[in-house]
Amino acid sequence: MRQVLERDAPIERGRQPQPVIDCDVHAEVPRVEALFPYLPPYWVEHIQQSVFKGPTDTYYPRHAPVTARPGSVPEKGPAGSSLELLRQQVLDPLQVEHAILVCTYAIDSLHNPDAAVAFASAVNDWLIAEWLEKDSRLRASLVVPSQIPQLAAREIDRVGDHPGFVQVLLPVRSQHPYGSRLFHPLWEAIARHDLVAGIHFGGAPGNPPFPSGWPSYYAEEYAGMAQVFQSQLCSIVSEGVFDLWPELRVTLIESGWTWLPAFMWRFDKEWRNLRRLVPWVKRPPSEYIREHVRFTILPLDAPPDRQQLLEVIAQLGSEDLLLYATDYPHLHAADPEQDLLPVLPAHLARKIRAENARAWYRL
Amino acid sequence: MVQTQPRTATQERTRPAIIDCDVHNEWNSQEELYPYLSQRWREHLQTFGMRGPSGATYPRFQNRRTDSTPPSGRKPGSDVAFLAQQLLDEWNIVYGILNPLTGVGRQLIPEFDAALATAVNDWMVAEWLDKEPRLRASIIIPFEYPDLAVAEIKRRVGDTRFVQVQFSGRPAEPMGRRKYWPIYEACVEYGLAVMSHAFGSGGHPITGCGWPSFYIEDHVGPAQSMQANLISLVFEGVFERFPELRVVSVENGFGWAPSLMWRLDTTYKLLYRELPHLKRLPSEYIREHVWFSTQPIEEPHRPEYFLQLLRHMGGADRLVFATDYPHWDWDSPDGALPARLPDEVKQQIFFDNAKALYRL
Numbered sequence: 001m002r003q004v005l006e007r008d009a010p011i012e013r014g015r016q017p018q019p020v021i022d023c024d025v026h027a028e029v030p031r032v033e034a035l036f037p038y039l040p041p042y043w044v045e046h047i048q049q050s051v052f053k054g055p056t057d058t059y060y061p062r063h064a065p066v067t068a069r070p071g072s073v074p075e076k077g078p079a080g081s082s083l084e085l086l087r088q089q090v091l092d093p094l095q096v097e098h099a100i101l102v103c104t105y106a107i108d109s110l111h112n113p114d115a116a117v118a119f120a121s122a123v124n125d126w127l128i129a130e131w132l133e134k135d136s137r138l139r140a141s142l143v144v145p146s147q148i149p150q151l152a153a154r155e156i157d158r159v160g161d162h163p164g165f166v167q168v169l170l171p172v173r174s175q176h177p178y179g180s181r182l183f184h185p186l187w188e189a190i191a192r193h194d195l196v197a198g199i200h201f202g203g204a205p206g207n208p209p210f211p212s213g214w215p216s217y218y219a220e221e222y223a224g225m226a227q228v229f230q231s232q233l234c235s236i237v238s239e240g241v242f243d244l245w246p247e248l249r250v251t252l253i254e255s256g257w258t259w260l261p262a263f264m265w266r267f268d269k270e271w272r273n274l275r276r277l278v279p280w281v282k283r284p285p286s287e288y289i290r291e292h293v294r295f296t297i298l299p300l301d302a303p304p305d306r307q308q309l310l311e312v313i314a315q316l317g318s319e320d321l322l323l324y325a326t327d328y329p330h331l332h333a334a335d336p337e338q339d340l341l342p343v344l345p346a347h348l349a350r351k352i353r354a355e356n357a358r359a360w361y362r363l
Numbered sequence: 364m365v366q367t368q369p370r371t372a373t374q375e376r377t378r379p380a381i382i383d384c385d386v387h388n389e390w391n392s393q394e395e396l397y398p399y400l401s402q403r404w405r406e407h408l409q410t411f412g413m414r415g416p417s418g419a420t421y422p423r424f425q426n427r428r429t430d431s432t433p434p435s436g437r438k439p440g441s442d443v444a445f446l447a448q449q450l451l452d453e454w455n456i457v458y459g460i461l462n463p464l465t466g467v468g469r470q471l472i473p474e475f476d477a478a479l480a481t482a483v484n485d486w487m488v489a490e491w492l493d494k495e496p497r498l499r500a501s502i503i504i505p506f507e508y509p510d511l512a513v514a515e516i517k518r519r520v521g522d523t524r525f526v527q528v529q530f531s532g533r534p535a536e537p538m539g540r541r542k543y544w545p546i547y548e549a550c551v552e553y554g555l556a557v558m559s560h561a562f563g564s565g566g567h568p569i570t571g572c573g574w575p576s577f578y579i580e581d582h583v584g585p586a587q588s589m590q591a592n593l594i595s596l597v598f599e600g601v602f603e604r605f606p607e608l609r610v611v612s613v614e615n616g617f618g619w620a621p622s623l624m625w626r627l628d629t630t631y632k633l634l635y636r637e638l639p640h641l642k643r644l645p646s647e648y649i650r651e652h653v654w655f656s657t658q659p660i661e662e663p664h665r666p667e668y669f670l671q672l673l674r675h676m677g678g679a680d681r682l683v684f685a686t687d688y689p690h691w692d693w694d695s696p697d698g699a700l701p702a703r704l705p706d707e708v709k710q711q712i713f714f715d716n717a718k719a720l721y722r723l
Contacts, residue, residue, distance in 0.1 A: 065633055176573040177580070209571040210591040211584065212533045216540060219634040220598045223626050224571065227587035231570030234583045239576060258625055262618030262672070265663045267583055273692060274579040276424060301626035303675060311671045312622075315663070333632035 018350065021357035022099040024253050024296045024325035025090060027131050027140070029054075029105050029123065030077030038122035038129075043115065055119060057106035059173075059202035061218055065331050072329035079329035083134060090328045091137055097354060098363050100166060101131055101140040102200060102253065108147050108171050109204035116145035117155065124159045132164035139361070141169035141198050147205065149182055153189035160193035166361045167196035167251065171203030172228050179232075179239030191245040196361060199232060201225050201254035226301070229255040230263050233289065237267070240280035242288045249360060250293045254327060257295040258302060261315035264289060290318045294360050296325035297352065300334035306343050319348050323357045378455035379710065381696055382717035384656045385560070385613050385685035386450065386459040386498075388491055391441040395490070399482035404475055413479075415469030416566035421578035431689035439689040443494050450688045451497050454696045457714075458723055460526060461491060461500040462560055462613065468506045468531050469563060476505035480515050484525075492524045499721065501529035501558055507565065509545040516549045526721040527556035527611060531563025532585050538592040539599030551607045556654075556720065559592055561585035561614035582692075589615035590623050593649060597627060600640035602648040609720060610653045614687060617655035618663075621675035624649050650677050654720050656685035657712060658694040669701045679708050683717040 029035060032054040036044050046052055060067040068079035072089065080086075090096060105123050110116040120143050127140045142165045144152035156168060168190050176182055178199070190197050202225070208214045209221050209228060229252050242248055264286035271278075271285050281288075302309050316322075324336070334340070341349045357363065390396065397405050432438070433445035440446065451459055465483050470476035483503045491498055502525045504512040512528070519525045528550055536542055538559065550557050562585060568574040569584035571591070589612050602608060627645035631638065641648075663669055673679050684700075687693045700709055717723070 065636070172572065174572045177570060177575050178572070180573075180576060203572075205572075207571075207573060208567060210537050210595070211567055211569050211571060211588040212538065212565060212591060212595075213536045213567055215537045215591070215595050215598075217598050217637055219630050219637050220537070220594050222634065223594050223598070223630040224591050226622075226626055227590050228571035230587050231572055231575070231580075231584065234580050235570070235572075235575050238580050256622070256626055259619060259622040261663070261668070262616075262622065262661065263586075265618055265661050265668075266586055266616055266659075268664070269659065269662045270579050270583050274423075274425070274582060277422075277577050277579050299626075299629060301622055301629050303621065303625050304628075308621075308671075308675055311675075315668055315671070331633065333629040 018353050019095045019097045020324050020353045021363060022090065022094065022096050022326050023251065023323040023357050024298065024327045025086065025099040025101055026080035026327070026329060027101040027103045027127060028078050028080035029103065029126070030081035035119070035122040035126055038125040040118055043118045055106040055109045055204070057109055057202065057204040059204065059221065060104065060330070064218065066222065068329050069331035083131060086328065087135065090326055091135070094326070096137055098137055098139055100361065101127065101138055102169060102198070103127060103141070103143055104200065104202055105143060106204045107143050107145055108174070110145070113145065113148050113151060116148060117151050120145050120155050121158065124155070128162060128164060138164065139166045139363070140164050141167045143169050144186070146170050146186065147175055149186040153185045156189040156193055156195070160189070160195055165195065167198040170197055170199045172199050172201060172225060172232055172255070173203030173205050173209055175205045175207055177232055177235030179235030179237070179241050181239070184244070187241055187245055187248065191248050194247070196249045196251055198251045198253050199229065226256045226259055230259065233263070233293065234267060237285045237288050238278050238281060240278065242292045243280045243282065248292055251296065251323065251360070252293060253296045253325070254299060255295055256299055256301045257297070257322065258312050260295070261312060286317070290321065293321070294323050294356065295321055296323050296327070297336050297340060298325050298327045299332040300336055300340055302334055302339055309343060313344070319351055320356050322352045323360065324353045379713050381454055381456045381684055381713045382723065383450070383456045383459045383686050383688070384611070384683045384717055385658060385687050386461050387440050387688065387690060388446065388461045388463050388487070389438055389440040390486065391437040396479070396482045396486055399485040400478060404478040407475060413466045414471050415466060416564055419564060419574065421581050423578040425691035428689045428691060428693060443491055447495050447497070450686065457497060459498050460721070461487060461498055462529055462558070463487070463503065464560065464563070465503060467503045469565065470505070473505065473508040473511060476508060477511035477515065480505050481518065484515065484519060488522065499524050499526050499723070501525070501527050502555070504528050504546065506530050506543065506546060507535055509543060512546050513549045516546070516553060516555065520553050525555070527558045530557065530559040531565065532559055532561040532588045532615065533564050533567060533569065535565035537595030539595030539597070539601045541599070544601070544604065547601060547605045547608055551605050554722070556609040556611050558611040558613055559589060561589070585615045586619050590619055593623065593653065594627065597645045597648050598638060598641070602652045603640055603642060608652055611656065611683070611720065612653060613656040613685060614658060615655070616659060616661060617657070617676070617682065618661040618672055620649070620655060621672065650681070654681045654683055654716070656683050657699060658685040658687045659692055660694050660699045666701050666703055673708070679711050680716055682712045683720060684713045
């Protein structure tokens with residue numbers, strides 16, 4: 001069982017038979033000074049003169065196995081901060097057609113709204129200059145001060161039409177569920193710019209990740225993130241976000257997805273009983289989810305029995321839902337190249353490797 | 364062992380014996396508790412009432428089954444004779460386990476919480492258990508104050524009609540935290556199960572991302588809350604520390620259990636270095652230590668998915684039947700389980716599993 005950690009990272013095993021679109025590749029800010037060219041002098045002085053060194057979070061512990069797969073840490077800076085290594089370890093060997101960058105710089109941990117706006121803008125300008133303009137295979141998720149939806153909308157208006165940005169990144173942990181009317185200015189901006197909302201593992205909003213407070217171990221937070229995704233999905237559908245913006249697309253990134261069938265059964269049942277409370281939700285929630293939501297394949301919370309895995313995939317009720325991802329440089333226990341894709345019919349594996357994402361992100 | 368009521372020949376033929384693991388009894392008025400409270404806490408209850416973490420009110424249409432108001436005019440669930448007739452007689456329920464939802468466990472004054480717990484348990488003995496031999500009950504405990512909770516557990520030792528202790532769905536800390544270990548230690552010592560019933564806020568929102576807006580979200584939420592509690596119980600090593608502990612998840616659903624076990628196993632494979640206190644795969648602890656009540660029953664749109672779900676759970680031996688009487692979303696024994704479920708599986712869920720779990 002534990003040998004899973006000792007094996008080579010899957011992407012190092014050589015060329016794949018088909019091109020892929022990698023929907024979850026991390027671009028980490030190497031150190032706060034890298035943002036200085038893109039930050040107003042006010043914030044540069046802050047960092048130079050005080051203990052404040054930019055936002056902080058703990059959802060990828062620096063030396064935990066989840067954060068850096070073997071061989072992914074560059075000579076300088078954290079794993080995921082080197083474009084050169086990304087090319088060597090993912091883009092070239094995997095024949096990546098496109099890779100969508102995710103930067104988990106914890107803008108949402110900044111309660112100072114001016115800081116949140118300044119750092120979000122700096123990260124986006126840094127992504128354009130240091131990543132998008134240097135490799136045409138890259139696309140990116142723009143970051144926003146999601147805790148202040150009006151200001152997030154303004155940042156989307158500022159950079160959302162840059163052709164390199166295909167989605168807006170929202171950390172799954174938040175102070176309020178994303179379906180809430182507080183966030184409707186944010187959804188309106190995402191829809192108006194025809195971007196995808198990419199809801200991603202993690203977040204540093206200050207409130208606990210469990211409905212019963214703070215868990216002790218990181219492993220609990222890692223495992224329990226799936227339930228936060230479930231709650232966000234429940235909120236977004238129940239509040240009628242997809243009824244208000246019928247073209248809206250949402251990708252859940254690093255959410256896991258084997259929980260989805262049972263979640264849809266329960267949600268559909270509740271809707272049958274309680275739909276008078278949310279009369280704008282016109283169809284069973286599962287129909288909204290299959291139409292408006294996609295899921296990256298990692299982490300793969302798969303049953304050990306392959307037949308059961310195929311049953312779960314059939315229970316999803318659609319072949320369009322899953323998007324290929326390496327989650328580079330992060331590491332998870334299961335390897336889709338061994339544990340998922342070879343098990344599937346060839347046409348479904350092709351859809352997951354590239355076709356679903358090409359249609360979803362219009363690449 | 365208490366004798367069950369004689370059943371009619373018709374019921375013998377047509378209805379299987381059932382153990383109902385979630386029956387909600389209520390008082391018609393809080394004055395019913397007064398005889399069991401000291402003057403100090405009786406006056407407090409009269410003057411200040413119950414005060415727990417507040418700030419979550421969801422407008423809703425549904426409340427109790429519309430036919431559950433007793434002819435006596437008392438509140439639904441508050442008339443033991445009518446409950447026995449409408450629920451136990453009607454459905455051949457040979458044991459019904461009372462889980463009153465009282466606000467105990469959520470009182471901000473620890474001593475008041477403990478006094479209320481004692482009063483509720485005394486009231487259950489006098490007004491329910493002594494009057495209807497088919498009833499069993501959960502011990503109501505002030506679980507946020509474990510020393511007081513253990514004292515209440517000890518007060519009930521010897522009355523075998525109490526089969527478990529009751530937690531809310533969302534304690535103030537995740538259920539595996541060491542704060543609660545003295546309660547688990549007492550439960551193992553006295554042969555009691557630990558039950559967590561859906562709902563009931565210990566001060567945190569029902570999601571890991573804040574308060575939702577609508578009751579439908581609040582009603583989906585227990586599935587996520589209980590998963591968080593099980594993650595905590597497993598990864599904190601509670602089942603290593605208390606190898607005889609039995610945990611019962613009530614009214615939280617169970618469709619999520621397989622994917623949770625898969626996720627915990629893959630998480631453990633990745634992060635085992637943080638968890639040296641675990642000796643087995645997380646799914647093994649859940650399979651061995653955790654039971655799930657059926658209501659609200661899972662309703663996949665294709666019947667074969669229900670059978671797949673049971674296989675993915677590793678069998679049906681940890682499912683126990685519950686009606687949730689008299690609440691609006693109760694499950695009827697006639698309609699809840701899928702028709703194509705084999706009779707021996709129905710027998711397990713209706714009776715055998717709960718009999719073994721509660722040693723009835």
